[in-house]
Amino acid sequence: MNIPFNKPHFTGNETTYIKQAVSSQKISGNGIFTKKCQRFFEESYGFKKALLTTSCTDALEMASILIDIKEGDEVIMPSYTFVSTANAFVLRGAKIIFCDSKSDHPGIDEDKIEGLVTSKTKAIVPVHYAGTACDMYKIMSIADKHGLYVIEDAAQAIESYYTFPNGEKKALGSIGHLAAFSFHETKNIICGEGGLLAVNDDQFIERAEIIWEKGTNRSAFFRGEIDKYGWVDIGSSFLPSDINAAFLWAQLENLTKIQQKRISIWNKYHDDLKNVNLQLQKTPEYATNNAHMFFVVCKNGKERKELIKHLSTDSIGAVFHYLSLHKSPYYANKYNGKELENSDHYSDCLVRLPLFFDLTLLEQESIVSSIQTFFSK
């Protein structure tokens, strides 16, 4: 039995919809399936505007252009995140101010954000790691107080929610001024490579569409609002092919089924491993669990290395995750902040277990059993 870390799930209708897209005579961006997906996201999660992108990276780049990042602007984000969270802002000239993770979760330590705000700070980028909400009430309050934008990196956070202290429950990605989602093959809902920009602040809606369409007012032209379109702004080709949107639509139709299966796998891991000597994933009271990922945290780097090797010997693909960005070859000499102990700890000790729709009970039992064997030694 060979259990990979991830296996993309095929719901069955993907290629049927791709053929429909071809029959519609439009497989470039903003075709019928793109519009279906965008409407779904707007209606399901309350985004004011949803725009599919070729990746979450590209959605973050759109956000960076929209908030008009310039040379020297500062952007606060966790160090324990994917390079794209930072690169999207570095490409526009920003200085990245890295914040530590919480001791009990890899997400940004909300209590350490305000100490990093300066007169140059333009935005906070919380990353909902493993789909677990950051404390958005705290973050939005800091942003309001200092006049900052909040861009949610919701790459892993589809179908995940946050409850405010007043009891209001909102979908992740609908709270910050802007948010970015991923449909990369390792995510809950996929199209290989793909993403989404969610716009929640009215001031960005019109320009978002222009930047998305290579800096042209083409969308307004096709709606008949103007009589010719042209170059009006910077921008890029952020639209995915309708082939990708057609694939994504087949997945979205099965969202409930996919989520039920992932949550049942997640719950079994949690039940079966709670007596093992490992730090397990916690879901704060204000958050929900979207079962994007099941991670465990070893005591130290040595133990993690041995555990991954042990699982690999049993043909199980368990993998570590990010390396602290403030220590990366690219940023180490640009970073002049404090040590970020928790970020480094997760860099050294976190392991992700296989969690995908087609994981069988037998496979999961063999993973659990392999971990139990390792820790019983």
Place this chain on the structure above:
Amino acid sequence: MNIPFNKPHFTGNETTYIKQAVSSQKISGNGIFTKKCQRFFEESYGFKKALLTTSCTDALEMASILIDIKEGDEVIMPSYTFVSTANAFVLRGAKIIFCDSKSDHPGIDEDKIEGLVTSKTKAIVPVHYAGTACDMYKIMSIADKHGLYVIEDAAQAIESYYTFPNGEKKALGSIGHLAAFSFHETKNIICGEGGLLAVNDDQFIERAEIIWEKGTNRSAFFRGEIDKYGWVDIGSSFLPSDINAAFLWAQLENLTKIQQKRISIWNKYHDDLKNVNLQLQKTPEYATNNAHMFFVVCKNGKERKELIKHLSTDSIGAVFHYLSLHKSPYYANKYNGKELENSDHYSDCLVRLPLFFDLTLLEQESIVSSIQTFFSK
């Protein structure tokens, strides 16, 4: 009979290959079909390295990062081109120096380039309009003399060639230091939205792969050349999903058949319209014709407007093309060069006729007949 301007052609194997990509358990970037396509391009056209991208726009952005465009660098390109040719460099801070088109072809007037070179010039970006080669010997000579990079915008130029004065014949995209192709649904070979960066200068190969992989050395890691990968440079998620590559592969397998059909359509247009009072497309002796487009040039804007309207009344989708970028809302107040008469002429007078694989003889005859009727009035 309703004849659209374009209809994406489905060769038949696209969804079979997409299913194969899913079965391979990898539909993110750089999967089996991405590698197949890239090898095909390297072997067929002599590129030193080919990297699929999510669009031609993105390939141009990669080129702009690779030649290290900085604030104030100047880049020479035709004004009669798509916004992305310019935006890719503007995003990195470049000033665009627009050059006029030739009087007998919308391509850049090679004889006017050298007069635009200054100490700040970093690159020339010739656009092979309609797939017709620019005079690359002239352009490469100017670049050599002044130490400039040449980035071919070969968006429309697949399967098109240039013959040097010494008789050497090379594929477009293999001559400049870098080149960008498009597989947008309107191109000869398509995947909805998609592109390709061709790298012909060794100095860019390693970094191109890093920028492509979000600024990480992930590709080297997967080849086993390094033991962990991390953030080493700026970059973005320039890789398309393997779903798109699978679609593209089905098209590439039919390249010869597609080209034969397009060329026969092109030839029929040329034969049937040569006696009509219109400027027809010319192919210089040094160039080949890849039948990407069939365009005609009217005497003035009024005639073009009437011709497009006449064709539309006959349910034929004929369309104009670019608007001179130096006069665009975005760039007009940044442009301080000369009037570009030929560029403006093509902006006002050029019309593209339907040209796609599934265009029937009957349809083409009705298009020709409609044009003949218009000009016989």
